[in-house]
Amino acid sequence: xxxxxxxxxxxxxxxxxxxxxxxxxxxxxxxxxxYRQDPGHGLRLIHYSYGVKDTDKGEVSDGYSVSRxxxxxxxxxxxxxxxxxxxxxxxxxxxSTGNTIYFGEGSWLTVV
Amino acid sequence: DQQVKQNSPSLSxxxxxxSILNCDYTNSMFDYFLWYKKYPAEGPxxxxxxxxxxxxxxxxxxxxxxxxxxxxxxxxIVPSQPGDSAVYFCAAKYGGxxxxxxxxxxxxxxxxx
Numbered sequence: 001x002x003x004x005x006x007x008x009x010x011x012x013x014x015x016x017x018x019x020x021x022x023x024x025x026x027x028x029x030x031x032x033x034x035y036r037q038d039p040g041h042g043l044r045l046i047h048y049s050y051g052v053k054d055t056d057k058g059e060v061s062d063g064y065s066v067s068r069x070x071x072x073x074x075x076x077x078x079x080x081x082x083x084x085x086x087x088x089x090x091x092x093x094x095x096s097t098g099n100t101i102y103f104g105e106g107s108w109l110t111v112v
Numbered sequence: 113d114q115q116v117k118q119n120s121p122s123l124s125x126x127x128x129x130x131s132i133l134n135c136d137y138t139n140s141m142f143d144y145f146l147w148y149k150k151y152p153a154e155g156p157x158x159x160x161x162x163x164x165x166x167x168x169x170x171x172x173x174x175x176x177x178x179x180x181x182x183x184x185x186x187x188x189i190v191p192s193q194p195g196d197s198a199v200y201f202c203a204a205k206y207g208g209x210x211x212x213x214x215x216x217x218x219x220x221x222x223x224x225x
Contacts, residue, residue: 042217099144103155
């Protein structure tokens with residue numbers, strides 16, 4: 001258990017509405033990540049953070065923004081949700097060895 | 113352009129036999145390789161890893177082999193059990209402090225009783 005909590009776990013939203021997914025960790029890890037998983041694509045990095053207020057883009061960052069105002073919370077925001085953003089979203093942290101990341105349980109998002 | 117490739121989308125194995133999952137990579141700057149297992153409706157869980165300076169790492173029924181000259185790694189599961197049925201993701205980490213992971217698309221393993 002890496003001490004990661006994602007919320008909400010399931011959400012259905014309408015096209016064009018804003019959505020925020022929250023990732024909360026309890027173990028003070030510096031690096032946090034947001035991935036999405038889609039059939040045929042595996043796990044793709046959306047954004048990551050290497051400290052409070054320090055974030056950077058991953059390979060599929062278009063349409064997403066992130067914020068990290070506290071060490072323990074990493075927020076992923078879809079400013080205007082589209083059907084192509086229907087996916088499973090996983091938050092992850094990097095452990096103290098720097099080599100391994102551990103995932104949360106996932107947030108299932110459906111955009112209708 | 114995929115840097116980490118798992119060319120077999122699925123694999124079916126009989127219980128008790130060996131399962132071999134394969135992964136190829138293109139970037140020689142990767143310094144660490146990992147395997148994750150994922151059950152439906154759950155997050156991926158870390159399974160086993162290997163540093164680029166080694167060629168084998170073993171943990172119980174799971175062994176990972178790395179062939180750097182071929183840019184190839186494999187995960188061996190012996191003996192396979194029905195509970196091993198899951199999607200397995202190979203991942204590679206860039207060297208350096210940024211060290212983000214690049215994942216393959218996954219291989220779905222089915223172990224039949």
